[in-house]
Amino acid sequence: MFMKMNFTKVGILALLVGILTPTVVMALAHSDLFTCDGCHTPHNADTLPGVPLWNGLDTTVTFTMYSSKSFQGAIDGQPSGDSKLCLGCHDGANPDYSWMNPDFLFEANELVNSHPISFIYDSALATLDGALKDPSEASSIGATILEDLLDRESKVQCSSCHDVHTSGVGDNLLRGYDYGLQYGSELCRMCHIK
Template sequence: MLISTFTFAQGVITGSKHDFKAALWNTGGQICITCHTPHNAIAATGAPLWNHTLTAATFTLYTNLISSTFNATTTQPGGTSKLCLSCHDGTVDLDAFIGKAGALSGKITGPALLGINLSTHHPVSFAYNTALASSDGGLKDPSVTPAVAAMLFANNVECASCHDAHNNGPVGTKLLRATNAASALCLTCHIK
């Protein structure tokens, strides 16, 4: 039996900002291969069968020196954030997949380029737990708020807590996991 479409994965990314099947540097013309592979995957935390070269950058982090109300301790991005940053930090070529070093396409530019200074962006790679919610006073407790717990990766806030690389739905811009009309996405975790 021939299956013509795979709506469980491809149907969501098709037509999205991460649909690179027509990019000149994607010579295979496949949608998933720029990030995922069925064979010889790169070991990457939080990624099924990862295929894109991981960033080796050292990032400037968001800290309590930037905001006196920030009570968490950030660490160098790991897990799903490192996967996102492997393109969005601008240090790895877009076509650095399938074991290639890249260079045909160059690095990401424009508004999607976050760079290695993460101190001006929402903090990522920090533990979000009952202790943090209690000490902060402006955060919902993930142990009693299922919507918050569902956004965490190994109990951490990561890029994918708010963004879905496979999102092509009506949610809106910036691949948000949910609408942010009236700050709805922000208010999933924040009560202030």
């Protein structure tokens, strides 16, 4: 039976994730787990704003996007930019990643109760909200909010809070600096004045 297993790259990865202690696996950035070609390709790349040399991995799910009475952003009809890429594996519909911890999956209705993504965060929105920094202000991790946290279309995406490269911090690959054992309100205060 063991001989008949199909040892695809993903199969081996699933096996490793099963064998290694969670701590070891969680210490790995996605750029180690999947190597660069999990998301980028050096040639014949597809175009996706905010993802240089995109390998074309895309979600197949139709999502219900975030809405609330107080949310003032104009959200895209479906996830855009790098959020599309993340959801290509994290949407619960990609059979290669069905072994993933269910807590890590965002199925069709689960963006509704997650921080909004895929909308433009500009000065107008900051003014309208009243408790957001202007995106030209310092992000507290080097440059401005616009440069460090928003994609090329000035949108909030999964990558506004996460950095999947080795520069990502802690188990949750957060963007920024070392938050210690748990991320604190510093992450949120890069953009919010609360």
